[in-house]
Amino acid sequence: xxxxxxxxxxxxxxxxxxxxxxxxxxxxxxxxxxxxxxxxxxxxxxxxxxxxxxxxxxxxxxxxxxxxxxxxxxxxxxxxxxxxxxxxxxxxxxxxxxxxxxxxxxxxxxxxxxxxxxxxxxxxxxxxxxxxxxxxxxxxxxxxxxxxxxxxxxxxxxxxxxxxxxxxxxxxxxxxxxxxxxxxxxxxxxxxxxxxxxxxxxxxxxxxxxxxxxxxxxxxxxxxxxxxxxxxxxxxxxxxxxxxxxxxxxxxxxxxxxxxxxxxxxxxxxxxxxxxxxxxxxxxxxxxxxxxxxxxxxxxxxxxxxxxxxxxxxxxxxxxxxxxxxxxxxxxxxxxxxxxxxxxx
Numbered sequence: 001x002x003x004x005x006x007x008x009x010x011x012x013x014x015x016x017x018x019x020x021x022x023x024x025x026x027x028x029x030x031x032x033x034x035x036x037x038x039x040x041x042x043x044x045x046x047x048x049x050x051x052x053x054x055x056x057x058x059x060x061x062x063x064x065x066x067x068x069x070x071x072x073x074x075x076x077x078x079x080x081x082x083x084x085x086x087x088x089x090x091x092x093x094x095x096x097x098x099x100x101x102x103x104x105x106x107x108x109x110x111x112x113x114x115x116x117x118x119x120x121x122x123x124x125x126x127x128x129x130x131x132x133x134x135x136x137x138x139x140x141x142x143x144x145x146x147x148x149x150x151x152x153x154x155x156x157x158x159x160x161x162x163x164x165x166x167x168x169x170x171x172x173x174x175x176x177x178x179x180x181x182x183x184x185x186x187x188x189x190x191x192x193x194x195x196x197x198x199x200x201x202x203x204x205x206x207x208x209x210x211x212x213x214x215x216x217x218x219x220x221x222x223x224x225x226x227x228x229x230x231x232x233x234x235x236x237x238x239x240x241x242x243x244x245x246x247x248x249x250x251x252x253x254x255x256x257x258x259x260x261x262x263x264x265x266x267x268x269x270x271x272x273x274x275x276x277x278x279x280x281x282x283x284x285x286x287x288x289x290x291x292x293x294x295x296x297x298x299x300x301x302x303x304x305x306x307x308x309x310x311x312x313x314x315x316x317x318x319x320x321x322x323x324x325x326x327x328x329x330x331x332x333x334x335x336x337x338x339x340x341x342x343x344x345x
Contacts, residue, residue, distance in 0.1 A: 016338050040162035048169035049204035055170050069170035087238040097232050195337050199330050206326050213289055214244025224277035228270055230262050249309050251282055
């Protein structure tokens with residue numbers, strides 16, 4: 001016979017999950033109407049959580065909070081701006097070489113695949129790439145590009161607003177959080193404060209780990225490709241770095257590009273060695289670096305990460321894919337918190 005208390009707790013948990021999903025759907029629909037305001041607000045949360053320990057450390061040395069917030073933000077901008085200033089020109093300079101290598105590798109793969117019995121000619125990598133290119137140039141791709149061009153001013157305004165919001169999150173984040181929590185019933189505030197602190201720590205740990213792991217992956221794979229004599233190793237390392245901000249999927253795509261370029265420049269053996277390097281780096285990242293840097297708090301199963309990124313990308317594009325994993329980690333923390341409170345003392 002089923003335990004009545006256990007059934008009641010399961011029912012309460014189910015209703016809580018349904019409530020979270022309903023609220024998330026409502027928030028999504030609401031934010032769709034105010035995306036110009038909502039996107040910078042959401043994006044600013046992540047660097048704010050990552051930089052909060054820096055502000056706390058500066059405050060320990062009696063640095064005024066406003067100055068500590070400014071130092072942390074300016075320092076982060078200097079690091080990110082320096083990386084972009086070095087990496088993007090290198091990538092753009094060598095982009096024609098990368099495209100040429102990819103084209104040659106797809107041509108060689110096409111000839112290899114043609115020799116396999118039963119493979120239709122329109123399923124070769126080059127044919128698929130040609131169809132995708134045709135869809136982009138004759139479909140919604142040009143319209144999207146024109147739309148982005150027309151909204152450059154809005155994008156710049158959004159970035160400036162994000163930087164302003166980031167400063168106030170670092171400067172008055174505790175005051176803002178306290179103001180929101182004061183809207184809750186008094187008996188719920190302690191639990192809500194504990195949950196908010198866990199989510200904040202999770203977001204901070206996740207993005208600090210993401211940045212460090214992206215750098216390690218880029219350096220390791222870039223050095224490996226350079227040792228193989230791949231001529232565009234630096235641009236490929238830059239691509240791996242940016243792909244690292246989209247766990248698993250970004251690493252898979254950037255790693256495939258690196259392998260194809262190595263295959264085109266050095267042949268099948270070089271391509272296989274490059275594939276081994278990419279797989280080895282990803283294995284070390286997943287089994288050593290990630291647990292060491294981020295800890296158990298932000299670890300999610302690979303299947304959950306892939307589903308979250310796919311769903312986020314389908315709903316909100318690149319922005320959705322970027323915030324999908326921290327959103328999934330946040331939901332996981334909420335679920336753990338509810339389960340802990342439902343456990344008998």
